[in-house]
């Protein structure tokens with residue numbers, strides 16, 4: 001039954017128009033119907049109809065816009081109504097799941113972190129569902145109307161079909177995460193790789209806002225990238241990660257969970273970085289790293305204090321990442337490269353190492369003006385999921401379901 005599962009042409013136009021109008025109200029509100037008509041390039045009658053449906057559904061509200069110097073009636077403006085609509089934003093990390101209630105503006109209501117051990121007798125999917133059930137039970141008093149679930153996680157993900165093919169740390173094979181959760185909760189479920197979702201969040205509300213072409217690299221336990229090309233996340237509908245983490249840097253290197261050897265992630269991932277530091281420490285007795293337990297934080301502190309060995313380790317990470325980034329600069333010609341990493345605390349050493357590679361190894365016309373800077377948000381918590389929900393409201397897919405009640 002194609003007609004049931006796929007929206008017809010008219011429905012699709014309605015969805016796109018409603019999403020565009022909601023986006024304008026959300027980003028510009030309070031905004032008048034006349035301005036909406038002009039900005040959305042829709043007839044006043046269409047705006048009236050779309051706005052009426054949103055008002056009836058309590059997704060937007062009217063407010064008075066005072067007109068300076070005018071004694072007459074104030075104009076009527078529209079603003080989004082977000083408090084009464086909640087969604088669950090969850091993030092699965094290494095050994096834990098973080099769950100939060102947020103309202104439609106993205107504001108945090110409550111956030112909790114629970115253990116999710118990599119190895120356990122029950123399958124991961126069963127454990128995720130149990131964790132989400134437990135969270136809803138605990139937060140029952142706070143929960144307003146539930147609109148959707150947004151789940152972000154590392155691994156190889158098909159966002160369109162909601163399937164997680166593989167994950168680091170967990171034994172997962174083709175897990176139908178979105179479908180099972182949708183059946184279980186009755187609301188739409190959006191899943192996305194955590195780095196892609198984070199890239200969307202930076203582009204919507206963070207360091208790459210209003211930048212059309214961006215490469216965002218995450219150097220953490222996992223290494224990966226998101227690309228914004230011409231204002232849109234590249235591959236957003238499919239297996240959407242730009243897999244630089246699984247680009248081979250060393251053919252004789254360590255085996256990676258993806259099945260390959262010497263992936264960038266095995267070298268620049270935090271585990272690999274600490275291993276490298278450990279190896280180098282054997283060659284240098286004078287490093288201050290010997291005085292304390294080895295951690296990423298200790299490595300960054302030592303780098304900032306001028307420790308030569310620590311600086312060399314950070315520089316070596318910058319060179320590995322920079323080599324791959326130089327190729328990406330030639331492919332995507334970005335205005336900005338964002339780095340999301342706990343190593344940002346050693347940015348004074350890391351960024352010049354990355355930039356040196358880019359300047360030496362990519363086209364001067366492309367690399368000349370590229371900026372390297374830190375992300376606005378960090379790699380914790382459930383912020384990234386807010387981008388999935390905003391995106392689904394703006395393209396109309398979630399909005400239309402809320403309008404239909």
Ligand SMILES: [Zn+2]
Pocket residue numbers: 245246247256257258259260263265
């Ligand atoms: Zn790999």
